[in-house]
């Protein structure tokens with residue numbers, strides 16, 4: 001049974017105090033769970049998130065970790081209320097566990113625990129935690145199943161199960177949860193970490209109710225949702241009406257190196273936004289699809305990042321202003337039994353990217369908000385999983401969270417060089433020392449790679465280039481890679497800025513042998529250019545290869561998209577990039593038409609003006625009239 | 638609505654800059670998008686400006702040498718320029734030969750205010 005507020009009047013000070021307290025409680029819940037977890041994916045890379053929901057299951061607060069993980073927790077709550085209220089019932093002290101992508105999870109690695117919080121027999125709010133488990137079973141270590149044709153070839157799916165019943169952990173459900181995993185010790189601890197953190201939230205909510213009364217607590221929930229709805233509505237009203245379009249590709253479905261397109265037509269009228277995905281590719285016979293939960297998460301994460309940066313992340317309020325139009329059976333709204341093991345880093349990721357870009361184009365049309373836009377940054381996931389016998393002879397499997405691309409350019413400045421995962425403010429890059437301690441891998445280097453960035457009046461940030469070496473493994477190491485943005489650039493430019501580079505994984509066999517090092521005088525390579533005579537083999541977007549000790553894998557993470565015509569970049573900014581090693585003299589001419597003095601790196605303004613005139617003449621000489629127009633789904637204004 | 642409120646709101650008005658090189662202007666009683674570098678008229682404000690631009694397709698590997706690591710050779714960066722002054726106003730990544738994709742279709746101002754007569 002749900003509670004409902006009894007028209008309690010709420011003074012503004014109490015509201016603000018409790019609003020901030022609930023925000024802190026949700027953040028505390030996430031952080032507590034991470035601190036209790038033993039999995040480096042969670043406690044170090046912060047691949048988890050928490051959500052606090054109203055008594056009706058509307059999200060009040062999303063945590064600041066990986067937003068996409070918690071944006072559909074409310075969908076799980078609403079499905080549990082719909083399906084389980086009568087039987088098996090939702091009672092005080094219960095918690096539910098699920099990784100079902102058609103219920104509320106995004107893919108099977110991201111197990112959700114949700115719990116109702118009761119007061120005097122009534123549900124007064126819901127809370128939930130989602131964590132990425134290192135391995136949840138299925139045919140391959142890490143559970144990202146390259147080559148699976150449907151979900152039956154991937155990890156087991158658990159519909160919501162009552163894992164805690166009236167405050168007691170059910171050992172049968174716990175055993176079922178960990179039985180299929182190759183990392184049962186991590187998963188078991190993660191489950192208990194979630195339960196403990198949720199119990200802390202229950203205690204915190206009880207303290208609020210004891211001090212302020214249940215009606216005040218419920219009234220704060222209503223006021224918060226109304227407040228955010230009003231603030232976002234006002235922001236949308238301040239933006240011009242119109243339609244903005246974007247598309248992106250996901251390359252390789254795990255079996256076939258095909259391209260899948262995600263298209264969006266975003267229409268804004270008054271205080272309402274519509275995201276129309278019609279025209280998106282049909283669902284793939286492989287791991288890259290996401291279900292509606294992933295589609296919803298991708299749209300919401302983009303809205304939170306660009307439209308709601310200064311208001312509480314209450315997606316329960318935002319949903320009233322947004323409509324999503326999508327055809328079931330498409331790559332970002334897949335029907336059962338589609339394969340979805342890479343959903344979070346493929347179709348959901350790409351949905352986020354195209355929505356970010358559409359919102360940025362809308363911002364470009366507003367004097368007030370142009371300064372808030374951002375071209376696509378670090379859009380192309382390039383994941384890797386290593387498994388085998390480690391330096392101690394024990395089995396290991398590790399999904400790496402050690403990559404970082406360049407940030408998208410802004411309308412007033414360059415993108416960040418090597419930024420974190422977009423839309424996930426507190427996700428982190430795993431620590432080199434931890435990885436080297438746990439796994440038979442040695443980092444050769446991590447460095448900013450200027451060749452990755454998208455030029456523009458303001459350039460995108462440079463992405464990372466990293467080299468890892470297999471070292472002291474007791475067996476050959478199996479390496480799965482699952483990236484996109486490998487076949488084509490995903491970091492789109494804005495308003496005349498150019499796209500960032502592709503991502504790439506390149507394997508160098510026998511790049512370094514420790515026993516031969518002193519005699520041969522070979523030090524560890526500090527970049528792909530220092531691999532000596534070893535020829536690199538470029539891996540496909542989804543691929544598997546066996547690595548021996550001394551083999552290196554080099555990963556290029558794409559840079560961010562640029563903003564504005566590169567020929568309009570201030571020459572002194574190009575000179576400053578050159579001084580920092582982010583541009584050389586040849587690239588300055590080729591990308592920006594800027595002539596730099598090879599010694600001082602100072603710009604030659606006269607030569608630059610002449611070069612730029614010549615480039616413009618070249619553009620005129622090689623360009624064609626625009627024909628073959630594709631009318632947008634919104635059908636014009 | 639006064640000038641300051643229009644600028645703070647979603648109003649589309651002559652002089653409004655779109656991105657860097659585009660601007661809304663009034664012409665023969667209607668609103669158009671022009672190049673704010675050379676005055677070229679792209680077309681009505683409600684039409685994607687790229688329809689009034691020129692373009693070229695550049696293979697991705699020519700845009701950036703690192704893109705040569707891609708196994709595909711059918712991907713291009715489409716670059717759209719002002720026919721007057723050649724400023725680049727838009728880019729996108731496509732399969733060679735795919736139809737053009739619009740960036741934007743601004744609603745004409747009467748959509749902002751229901752009390753105005755439809756134009």
Ligand SMILES: [Zn+2]
Pocket residue numbers: 672673674675676677719720721722723724
């Ligand atoms: Zn022009």
